[in-house]
Amino acid sequence: MPKALISPPSAALYDRDFLLWIEATIEDLRSGDMEKVDLENLIEEMTSLGKAQKNAFKGQVRALIAHILKRYYVQMPLEYHGWERTIRHIRPEIEDLVETSPSLEKNYAEILDTAYQQCLKQLQPEYKDTQFPASWQFSRELDDLLNVDFWDRDV
Numbered sequence: 001m002p003k004a005l006i007s008p009p010s011a012a013l014y015d016r017d018f019l020l021w022i023e024a025t026i027e028d029l030r031s032g033d034m035e036k037v038d039l040e041n042l043i044e045e046m047t048s049l050g051k052a053q054k055n056a057f058k059g060q061v062r063a064l065i066a067h068i069l070k071r072y073y074v075q076m077p078l079e080y081h082g083w084e085r086t087i088r089h090i091r092p093e094i095e096d097l098v099e100t101s102p103s104l105e106k107n108y109a110e111i112l113d114t115a116y117q118q119c120l121k122q123l124q125p126e127y128k129d130t131q132f133p134a135s136w137q138f139s140r141e142l143d144d145l146l147n148v149d150f151w152d153r154d155v
Contacts, residue, residue, distance in 0.1 A: 014041045057097045057104045062115040064090045064145065065136070069123060072151045074130050084149075091146050098142070108142045 014021040021038070028036040064087060070076075071083040098104050116136045123132060138150050 014038055053097065053101055054104070054107060057094065057101075057107060058111050058115060060090055060094045060097065061108065061111060061145070062118055064094065065115055066119045066123060068138075068145075068150055069119060069132055070127070073132055074127050087149075094142075094146060105142055108145075109140070112136060112140060 013024060021041070025037060025042060028034070067083045067086045067090065071080060071087065113136070120132055120134075123130075138144065139148065
C-alpha cells in the first residue's frame with residue numbers, strides 16, 4: 001500500500017480524523033519533526049483553545065454576577081438559599097480557571113462591565129419590579145467577587 005494512504009498529509013488528516021491529527025501532531029512536535037507539523041491548523045486550534053478558555057471564564061463570571069444581583073436586589077427570600085448555593089458552586093469553578101490560567105485575572109477587569117450589562121439584559125425582563133443599578137456597585141476586585149457575600153454587608 002502506498003505510504004500516502006497509510007500516513008496522509010497532516011492537513012488532510014485534520015479534516016478526516018481530528019483525534020488522529022492531534023496524536024500525530026503531538027508525536028511530530030515531540031520528535032522535533034517540524035516539517036510534518038500542520039502549523040496552520042495547529043495555530044487555529046491553539047487560538048480556539050484560548051478563546052474557549054476566555055469564554056468559559058466570562059460565562060462563569062456572568063453567571064456569578066447574575067446570582068449575586070438576584071441575591072442582593074431581588075426580594076424573594078424563598079429563593080435566597082438556592083441563589084447562595086449556586087454562588088458557592090460557581091466560585092470554585094472560576095478559581096479553577098484562574099489557577100490553570102492566571103492571566104485570566106487581568107481579563108476580569110476587561111470583561112466585568114460587559115458581563116454586568118449582559119446580566120442586566122437577562123435579569124430586567126425576569127424581575128420587572130426590581131431596580132438593578134446601571135453599573136456594578138460592588139468591589140471591582142476578582143478576589144472580592146469570589147469571596148465576599150455582598151448581601152451580608154453594607155455596600
